[in-house]
Amino acid sequence: MQSFDLIVIGTGSAGKTVAETVREAGKSVAIIDKLPFGGTCSQRGCDPKKVLVGAAEIVARSAQLTGRGITNTATINWADLIQFKKTFTDSIPEKTEKKFTDQGIQLFHGAATFLSATTIRVGDEELSANHIVIATGQRPQTLNIPGEELLIDSTRFMELAELPNEIVTVGGGYIAFEFAHIAARAGAKVTILHQGKQPLEGFDADLVDLLVKAMRAIGIFIVLEAKVTEVEKTPARLMVHYEHGGESYSAEADLVVHAAGRVADVAEMALDAAGVAIGKKGVMVNEYLQSASNPAVYACGDVADKGLPLTPLASYEGSIVAHNILNGNQRTYTNDPVPTTVFTGPPLASIGLTEEQARQQGLPVKVMFQETADWYVSRRINEPITGFKTLVDAETDQIVGAHLLGSGSEDVINLFAMAMKHKIPAKALGAMLFAYPTHASDINSMLP
Numbered sequence: 001m002q003s004f005d006l007i008v009i010g011t012g013s014a015g016k017t018v019a020e021t022v023r024e025a026g027k028s029v030a031i032i033d034k035l036p037f038g039g040t041c042s043q044r045g046c047d048p049k050k051v052l053v054g055a056a057e058i059v060a061r062s063a064q065l066t067g068r069g070i071t072n073t074a075t076i077n078w079a080d081l082i083q084f085k086k087t088f089t090d091s092i093p094e095k096t097e098k099k100f101t102d103q104g105i106q107l108f109h110g111a112a113t114f115l116s117a118t119t120i121r122v123g124d125e126e127l128s129a130n131h132i133v134i135a136t137g138q139r140p141q142t143l144n145i146p147g148e149e150l151l152i153d154s155t156r157f158m159e160l161a162e163l164p165n166e167i168v169t170v171g172g173g174y175i176a177f178e179f180a181h182i183a184a185r186a187g188a189k190v191t192i193l194h195q196g197k198q199p200l201e202g203f204d205a206d207l208v209d210l211l212v213k214a215m216r217a218i219g220i221f222i223v224l225e226a227k228v229t230e231v232e233k234t235p236a237r238l239m240v241h242y243e244h245g246g247e248s249y250s251a252e253a254d255l256v257v258h259a260a261g262r263v264a265d266v267a268e269m270a271l272d273a274a275g276v277a278i279g280k281k282g283v284m285v286n287e288y289l290q291s292a293s294n295p296a297v298y299a300c301g302d303v304a305d306k307g308l309p310l311t312p313l314a315s316y317e318g319s320i321v322a323h324n325i326l327n328g329n330q331r332t333y334t335n336d337p338v339p340t341t342v343f344t345g346p347p348l349a350s351i352g353l354t355e356e357q358a359r360q361q362g363l364p365v366k367v368m369f370q371e372t373a374d375w376y377v378s379r380r381i382n383e384p385i386t387g388f389k390t391l392v393d394a395e396t397d398q399i400v401g402a403h404l405l406g407s408g409s410e411d412v413i414n415l416f417a418m419a420m421k422h423k424i425p426a427k428a429l430g431a432m433l434f435a436y437p438t439h440a441s442d443i444n445s446m447l448p
């Protein structure tokens with residue numbers, strides 16, 4: 001059996017951060033992955049997705065300006081786009097492995113299974129370590145409906161050689177909205193079937209309403225409170241059966257995409273053997289991101305039951321775990337607001353409290369909510385549906401929430417994040433001199 005100071009399971013943003021930091025401090029480190037090295041974000045998530053979004057943006061922008069100086073709406077050649085996407089993703093495993101090897105980290109391929117509190121099996125190898133970090137991310141949740149195996153997940157969507165004509169998404173969160181927008185801009189007819197009253201749960205309801213309006217305006221069909229009961233294969237196509245308002249319906253499709261949420265990827269790890277407790281949202285950890293039931297084990301990233309499953313948080317949590325392994329438990333996870341964007345056209349970006357959450361907390365907030373299609377930044381590109389909402393504590397003048405819908409919002413939200421993190425008062429941010437005309441210069445008009 002080989003022994004290490006640290007074994008990391010998972011080579012994504014979280015696992016990489018821990019392995020590299022601990023190795024840099026001179027410890028012996030092994031890292032394991034069951035898939036090609038590099039994790040979700042760079043190969044199957046954020047980065048390839050945003051390449052596809054880049055093309056969808058061109059279609060959107062040219063469609064908006066057709067007849068206003070642009071003569072033709074751009075069209076997407078799906079096969080070429082996927083080839084372009086591959087130029088980002090194909091090299092990731094080799095580059096990742098080379099970097100780890102150069103750093104002196106030992107690599108193991110295969111699915112890791114716990115044998116005891118501090119030992120792991122991967123393939124035919126048995127490994128032991130003083131500390132083991134679980135950074136295994138998430139996988140699509142099981143839906144328990146007949147025909148579930150007919151759905152494809154986001155990974156396979158981004159590998160499609162051809163884009164089918166009619167697509168249904170089961171679920172109405174990030175993946176549904178982003179992929180529906182890409183597919184619609186590439187010419188497909190898309191239906192989103194979402195089980196709840198509000199899609200994109202967690203985002204401010206007024207801004208989500210505006211985004212839904214924008215998505216419907218480009219032909220995306222969105223059904224709320226739809227309970228998908230079965231996916232059936234017919235001789236030529238697929239049929240998605242669902243219930244809505246007490247009636248039964250069926251939507252025909254060439255492709256059905258799983259966009260109904262992801263859960264901690266722990267099923268095959270035999271966590272029982274290590275005495276590692278798992279809850280509904282993933283591996284249960286304390287404020288130091290250490291398993292409460294097995295102190296040799298830490299968890300970080302999407303698989304841990306802390307925070308949202310987003311890349312910046314995975315790296316942040318990885319850095320906390322590395323610090324605590326090297327120095328004893330010192331750094332704690334803080335639940336600071338994190339900016340996030342749904343990369344639709346237009347994008348929806350958000351940080352902090354929604355209006356509903358602020359009201360529930362009884363905060364004395366000043367709320368500014370406005371549709372901004374007649375503002376210069378929107379008119380210049382003829383973007384038809386845009387808006388913002390800001391929430392400022394009336395007593396402290398601190399910004400407690402910002403929600404932006406419109407081109408550029410994915411970057412502008414970071415200025416709100418900086419102001420909130422460093423406690424810049426709303427008046428001071430609103431009085432900043434920003435380059436004009438930019439998306440950021442609109443901040444001056446978004447704060448009381």
Ligand SMILES: Cc1cc2nc3c(=O)[nH]c(=O)nc-3n(C[C@H](O)[C@H](O)[C@H](O)COP(=O)(O)OP(=O)(O)OC[C@H]3O[C@@H](n4cnc5c(N)ncnc54)[C@H](O)[C@@H]3O)c2cc1C
Nearest residue numbers: 010012013014034039040045112136137301302309310311
């Ligand atoms: C389609 C999509 C788009 C996204 N877009 C964004 C975005 O725009 N912005 C954003 O912030 N976030 C986005 N995310 C979320 C983001 O990708 C994740 O939050 C992030 O990648 C999590 O990193 P991680 O290190 O926790 O896990 P991962 O990167 O998922 O790494 C976990 C690794 O563990 C491996 N593994 C699992 N089980 C085992 C086992 N038993 N043995 C060995 N290895 C194992 C897996 O193969 C995987 O490589 C997106 C996610 C998806 C699916």
Ligand SMILES: NC(=O)c1ccc[n+]([C@@H]2O[C@H](COP(=O)([O-])OP(=O)(O)OC[C@H]3O[C@@H](n4cnc5c(N)ncnc54)[C@H](O)[C@@H]3O)[C@@H](O)[C@H]2O)c1
Nearest residue numbers: 170171172173174175176193194195259260261262309341
């Ligand atoms: N831009 C980004 O940052 C980005 C993009 C993609 C994914 N992600 C991350 O990946 C995670 C997973 O994405 P996702 O879109 O799969 O999940 P999600 O949690 O964002 O949305 C899934 C939605 O589907 C609904 N749903 C669940 N079961 C259903 C069913 N049977 N029928 C109909 N609707 C159902 C849920 O109510 C939920 O609102 C996200 O939580 C996010 O953190 C982030």
